[in-house]
Amino acid sequence: MLRPDCFGGPMKRYALFACAAALAMAGCSTTGSADDASDKDWTAPVGEDGNVPFSSTYERYPGRPTALVGATVYDGAGNRIDNGTVLLRDGEVVGVGDASLDTSGYDVLDGSGKFVTPGIIDIHSHLGDYPTPSVDAHSDGNEATSPTTPEVWAEHSVWPQDPGFTRALANGGVTALQILPGSANLMGGRSVTLKNVPARTVQGMKFPGAPYGFKMACGENPKRVYGNRGRMPSTRMGNFAVNRQTWLDARAYDGKKRDLAKETLKGVLDGEILVHNHCYRADEMALVMDMAKEMGYKVSAFHHAVEAYKIGDLLRENDVCSAIWADWYGFKMEAYDGILENAAFLQREGACVVIHSDSAQDIQRLNQEAAKAQAAGRRLGIDISDATVIGWITLNAAKAMGIDDMTGSLEAGKMADVVLWNGDPLSVYSRPEKVWIDGALMYDALDRKRRPVSDFELGQPGEGDVK
């Protein structure tokens, strides 16, 4: 299925290029409207003040026109340029090419022996809603009081002072991330996509123009959490029954009386809110894709899809991404069949791969997780280029989050979200040296003060340490 927004509707000037690149990659289109959902007869309500509630107040910080020259460039869209040049100005990428690009008017930064990639994007994070220190008072990720809570929004739980954001930036080169509600509920609520730029408020971090996501969960978690309380669902069949009835009720919603839960579900049915479905087992993912067809919505990505490799063909045909770990397995029954080759087998089938973290630790090493998954394929003779693998943690994530027309690859007109690595980013020995977000230098390993320190860490032992 082609992305509808490649062929009309509001689009930025670079979108055509992005779409072409998208088609060249592993078929990750995710932002299409639902197959048979209601037409756009309903729009998300605005507040009494006429504005979208909690809208982004993020503004980019100043940056200097910068030309990165001499580095190996992975553009995130599957291309590699040796001795490449990347030009950043006014918050945007203005040019990507070889050494012949004119750099006059730019601060020229020699990247010889170094590597440039788009900013790393984590599609699955709980930073802010399960922040550190991870004390009970900070446990704000699961509204585990009802199996369906479409009415909650993760952004209302995000603590912008979570020190985890700063580690993800400095050690992981993460420039954008999706904060999801937890997986206790069948329908956990809305996610929020953030720029990894510190702010005093969550609105100050919200990625401007990013669509909302909607967190759903299959399998063990919802049936355990609610079954243990003697209420539905207590089985996998109960999971589906509750989900389907909830969708049916949402389809009947006429919008006359505001209902927070139904507004979110309606947004999903209209294709404005993207579904991110925690689901481990292959057979369950197949059932969810059928439920989505029945109800008229689309799953953007299955998260934690440890068995995705068993149905790479189905996932490709249904145009659903798999957001996965490289090597987590065995911690629960539905993770028993996790294998290292999951990503490589999906890529072999032409299905969309995203490497995610779900961890305040692993978000600092998504590049290494991607490299692990690549190596597993290589051992079997499935050679996946480094440039494609970088796409697993940049453009593919952006696509599944619906922000690929703005970021995720180094293309003229896109946001200047860029990482300069001090070596091959798919090597354990490399780290981010500099990270720009919208063209502003937000981290510099060579400048002790060019790193964020959260309010929480001020005056504490280790304040401002390299971490």
Added chain:
Amino acid sequence: MKRALAIAAGLLAWASALPAAAQNIAMTGVTVATGDGSDPIENGAVVVENGRVVYAGPAAGMPQNAMPLMEAAPGTWVTPGLVATVTNLGLWDVGAVSESNDIRASDSPFSAALDAAPIVNPASQHIAIHRAAGVTRAATVTSASSSIFGGQGAIIDLGSDSQAVTRARAFQTVSLGESGARLAGGSRASAHALLRNALREANEFGSDARIPGIRSRPAEQGVGDDVPLDPRLVDNRAERGDDVLLSRFDAAALVPVVRGEQPLYVMVERAADIRSVLALKREFANLDLVLVGASEGWLVASDIAAAGVPVIADGLDDLPQGFEELAATQSNIGRMVKAGVTVAINAAAMENPRNLNQYAGNLVALSRIPGADGLSWGQAFAAITSVPARISGLSGRAGVLAPGAAGDVVIWDGDPLEVGAMPTRVFIDGVEQPLENHQSRLRDRYRDLDERDLPKAYDW
């Protein structure tokens, strides 16, 4: 073709079920990392005879012998097997399936008396999966859950034979800090009182019951008569006072701890908590302490070094997970090593112990970041081989390629610290190990999704 491969794999699996004998190994022209902290030797050689290492060093120094050389592709690395401490290997099948998981026992009447040795399952998938990842030996232990004491850990090898435990009751664990405080009833003060009382009761019981002492770790490794006595089973009717807190069994288990015959692994993170642990030696002079976790160890590195206490440290923790690790940084290990502390990377502080090499590689990466403290390649590799081996009582026997060491040899197709590195062959005590497991079988089945002739269930 695929079916032929499957049959070959099946035969291999069958063959490996037969009793295996140590085979001799001779390789040259390979990169050799001995695990002793030195840099890798680019044109190196390794010789193993009768299950023991005979030579590991530059190819030029390889002893002349008639042994046929094993072929090695260009870029081959040869190293000792990785040594994982602290782990739960062999004690669980599925984390969240409680009936398959023996790591915790919060309702048990016992704590220090718990012994991992009789419950290690050598056929555990996790042992097989980690064997395939190059881990050849490990310390495995239950977790503190009914009290601050977690029980007695075992040293195991990850061989495919039925005998995993090479040393039972090799160490005791105690949890202090935030989690120990919760287990002790709610505060660090309670945890410290419990610990001191337990050691005092053990001391008294040891002498009243006339429990003989045998060090759990003889100077030279061997098997047989140096296996430590199990003091829990000493048959006696020694009187105990009315105010004892520990059961007889728990008290007996702590006798070798208080006498320093069995190391005490102390789980602790905060700098102040570490200082208090080091100070225990003033009250209980014989304690053989090992720190585990120690995320703020760098703040007290010189104290730890002066006390001569080794550390099994969390490798990459850099977040204030709790108030006890506000100063956590990935530079922790580098800074402690710089101060002279003996540090192994804690296999418990990662998703799975098979990530040990990735964690070690990250510590090398840190050495290129201004203001950070990392390790050299050799130091980092030692932190997952010879150092954890030494802490585990396997000094000179495991985690190192040196004459006399066990023939735990892992062959890699590249730098073993690089992400995604996997062994191509694994030997334990000179015995080549099967690398098959549940994951490799799934991998083989799903190399394609072809079901034209029969369902996938017939593809095996």
